[in-house]
Amino acid sequence: MSSAGNFFTSKLDDAIGWARKFSIFQYPFVTACCGMEYMSTAAAHYDVDRFGAGFPRFSPRQADVLFVVGTISHKLAPVLKTVYDQMCEPKWVIAFGVCTCTGGFYDNYATVQGIDTIIPVDIYIPGCPPRPENVIDGLMKLQEKIQKNEQSRALYDPCSKIGRPDGIQGKCSTEGKIKHIEPAK
Amino acid sequence: MTENHTTSKQPGILTPLQRLQEKFSDKIIESHVFRGDETAVIGLLNLRSVARFLKETPEMDFNFLMDLTAVDYLFYTGGRVQKEFRFEVVYHFFSLKFNKRIRIKVPVDEKNPQVDTLSDLWASANWYEREVWDMFGIQFKGHPNLKRILMYDQFEGHALRKDYPFNKRQPLIGPIN
Numbered sequence: 001m002s003s004a005g006n007f008f009t010s011k012l013d014d015a016i017g018w019a020r021k022f023s024i025f026q027y028p029f030v031t032a033c034c035g036m037e038y039m040s041t042a043a044a045h046y047d048v049d050r051f052g053a054g055f056p057r058f059s060p061r062q063a064d065v066l067f068v069v070g071t072i073s074h075k076l077a078p079v080l081k082t083v084y085d086q087m088c089e090p091k092w093v094i095a096f097g098v099c100t101c102t103g104g105f106y107d108n109y110a111t112v113q114g115i116d117t118i119i120p121v122d123i124y125i126p127g128c129p130p131r132p133e134n135v136i137d138g139l140m141k142l143q144e145k146i147q148k149n150e151q152s153r154a155l156y157d158p159c160s161k162i163g164r165p166d167g168i169q170g171k172c173s174t175e176g177k178i179k180h181i182e183p184a185k
Numbered sequence: 186m187t188e189n190h191t192t193s194k195q196p197g198i199l200t201p202l203q204r205l206q207e208k209f210s211d212k213i214i215e216s217h218v219f220r221g222d223e224t225a226v227i228g229l230l231n232l233r234s235v236a237r238f239l240k241e242t243p244e245m246d247f248n249f250l251m252d253l254t255a256v257d258y259l260f261y262t263g264g265r266v267q268k269e270f271r272f273e274v275v276y277h278f279f280s281l282k283f284n285k286r287i288r289i290k291v292p293v294d295e296k297n298p299q300v301d302t303l304s305d306l307w308a309s310a311n312w313y314e315r316e317v318w319d320m321f322g323i324q325f326k327g328h329p330n331l332k333r334i335l336m337y338d339q340f341e342g343h344a345l346r347k348d349y350p351f352n353k354r355q356p357l358i359g360p361i362n
Binding site for chain 2: 108
């Protein structure tokens with residue numbers, strides 16, 4: 001037991017990051033048509049198991065990564081938030097498809113305009129729906145993030161005028177957890 | 186478009202609209218037939234008696250309420266006839282036995298948007314009426330459980346009314362607890 005190659009040196013964080021990024025237990029929160037591309041990515045042809053992410057857990061308590069796949073309506077928003085809160089640290093969130101990123105073309109009364117107004121998002125995968133290659137690209141970017149032990153904690157403030165392409169500049173009032181946007185006149 | 190004397194393809198057999206006209210001749214405001222699809226506009230107070238007649242007459246047997254929705258005619262300018270009311274509740278009935286359809290429309294006033302429920306006659310009316318209440322704010326008298334079905338309880342206003350601002354965003358609702 002003396003030959004070289006039987007041990008290696010590393011920082012502990014790097015070793016943990018390396019272990020975590022290749023054992024992603026994901027929770028698929030699938031609500032809409034993006035689920036088809038999700039399934040396509042997960043199935044044998046694109047084989048997400050190559051990245052160690054082939055094991056969906058249908059309990060948030062056993063999951064590391066929350067895949068939010070599909071449109072989130074305001075009625076569903078509390079459910080998504082509860083699922084996120086039930087996940088153990090460390091945890092990451094992937095917004096899969098434009099509906100989860102920004103609301104997509106559902107710019108209406110019913111749809112949450114980006115899930116980052118409810119929960120912090122680590123990786124945005126745009127597309128309507130995104131192709132599996134795009135999903136895998138996002139997954140690899142997430143792996144880089146996990147390797148660096150980075151997690152997003154930022155929530156997008158819907159009252160902020162920055163980044164609103166529709167140019168709605170309404171009055172905002174904040175009452176406790178509730179943020180209100182008045183319509184532009 | 187208005188055509189009170191409809192023709193049946195088979196002589197001697199009345200179409201559902203013709204039966205309706207026979208029975209409720211004075212209560213039908215307007216009626217028309219377009220490519221075999223029959224429509225009758227009736228007053229809001231006669232809705233239940235007409236619906237019961239459609240369902241319980243053995244020669245018609247409209248046992249299936251296929252759709253129930255509403256139309257908001259605020260800002261409406263497309264029609265040949267100026268609308269004197271704001272809403273119209275639309276019922277689509279279907280007879281599985283005779284393969285016949287009929288459409289009933291009920292004008293509803295803006296000040297008192299209230300219609301009798303049909304949920305005791307057709308069970309499917311229960312959720313349809315909740316949807317119409319949710320989206321248009323039309324109440325259904327006698328409905329067993331008239332609460333929102335698509336939107337959440339805290340939602341203010343009725344989203345498919347034409348005066349609901351299209352870019353209005355409501356509060357994000359918090360966690361369930």
